[in-house]
Amino acid sequence: MIWNILLDWSGTVADDLPSVLQAVNGMLRSQDRDEMTRAEFQARFRLPYTEFFREVLPAGVTLEQMQQLYLEHFPHAHEGVTLLPHAAEFIRYAAATGRRLVVLSSAPLQHVEAQAAALGVRDAFEILRCGVVDKRQEITALLEGLDMRPEETAFIGDMRHDIEAGNAAGVISIGTCTGYESAEKLLTASPDMLVRDLSRLPQLLGGWSVRDTAHPIATVGALIVNSSGEMLLIRTHKWSHRWGIPGGKIKRGETCEEALIREITEETALELRDIEFVMVQDCVEPPEFQRSAHFLLLNYIARCAGTQPQVVLNEEAQEFQWLPLEKALQIGLNIPTRILIEECVRRRLLA
Numbered sequence: 001m002i003w004n005i006l007l008d009w010s011g012t013v014a015d016d017l018p019s020v021l022q023a024v025n026g027m028l029r030s031q032d033r034d035e036m037t038r039a040e041f042q043a044r045f046r047l048p049y050t051e052f053f054r055e056v057l058p059a060g061v062t063l064e065q066m067q068q069l070y071l072e073h074f075p076h077a078h079e080g081v082t083l084l085p086h087a088a089e090f091i092r093y094a095a096a097t098g099r100r101l102v103v104l105s106s107a108p109l110q111h112v113e114a115q116a117a118a119l120g121v122r123d124a125f126e127i128l129r130c131g132v133v134d135k136r137q138e139i140t141a142l143l144e145g146l147d148m149r150p151e152e153t154a155f156i157g158d159m160r161h162d163i164e165a166g167n168a169a170g171v172i173s174i175g176t177c178t179g180y181e182s183a184e185k186l187l188t189a190s191p192d193m194l195v196r197d198l199s200r201l202p203q204l205l206g207g208w209s210v211r212d213t214a215h216p217i218a219t220v221g222a223l224i225v226n227s228s229g230e231m232l233l234i235r236t237h238k239w240s241h242r243w244g245i246p247g248g249k250i251k252r253g254e255t256c257e258e259a260l261i262r263e264i265t266e267e268t269a270l271e272l273r274d275i276e277f278v279m280v281q282d283c284v285e286p287p288e289f290q291r292s293a294h295f296l297l298l299n300y301i302a303r304c305a306g307t308q309p310q311v312v313l314n315e316e317a318q319e320f321q322w323l324p325l326e327k328a329l330q331i332g333l334n335i336p337t338r339i340l341i342e343e344c345v346r347r348r349l350l351a
Helices: 017-030 038-044 049-056 063-073 087-096 109-118 135-145 160-169 183-187 198-204 256-268 335-346
Strands: 004-007 100-104 127-129 153-157 172-176 193-195 217-225 231-235 247-249 273-284 294-303 319-323
Touching: 017 038, 017 049, 017 063, 038 049, 049 063, 087 100, 087 198, 100 135, 109 127, 135 160, 153 160, 160 172, 160 183, 172 183, 183 193, 193 198, 217 256, 217 335, 231 256, 247 256, 256 273, 256 294, 273 335, 294 335
Parallel strands: 004 100, 004 153, 100 127, 153 172, 172 193, 217 294
Antiparallel strands: 217 231, 217 247, 231 319, 273 294
């Protein structure tokens, strides 16, 4: 059964072709090259996009210059971008049946973030992995990082490169005829499925069977405190944009503490010390979480060096802040984080 769905963005979820064409023609004008019609662009465009731009732009234009030119000429209002037919229904289907949704796209992250928010679908996606040059090199690392089994995962896209990436990673590759390449071109990449649009996919992916959530998922997380006594809080869309602590699932073969160190490193780049176990929380169908879930939350408290340590967030979180206890309790914390902080106060672990 397919429980993990990776989605390309442009031409699969969103119709941004007019804006992309405007950006490309702006790039061509800036380099004294002839503009393209929509038909010419669709006939010539391909992924990885570096190959296309090296063909149409003057020699010597670097990847960084390509990206900067594209950002300069893309319409920043995103007004012309719409959801493709049946995309909204498919996203609702995935959420209702407990499927994980991730965007894997070559489009710039700031564009996809803005468009997804404007279209009302940002919170449906666990992660937006964007700005990817070659998806064939990215998809395997993405699956490993998110602990997704290839046999339970599908990658849906509108270009041959998407299908090739899915095939290379051993996931189900699904081509959709809603975007940049025709059915005839998509078939040359040998997709496992080819669909006219997203309307038939619920039936093809197993119907409305809901994922078995009878077995809880064990996770670890830490309330991290700096040398000034301030705690690190992060905001994520997964928890309804409420503030919480970093953490994640325990992988097979890891101890709880090993999993905690790995997750904190991946999500914040912080090095922990003085790690202390605090409590286990039963988290059954948390109302703030983005989908149906049952977690066992193994909560820790830990210290890190410095008054304002350098935090580097990955794509799972949108922002962070260091706050003293009294201010932390005044902001919109998710329920498990508030319970953890109150337990730490009760046990005088924050003194």
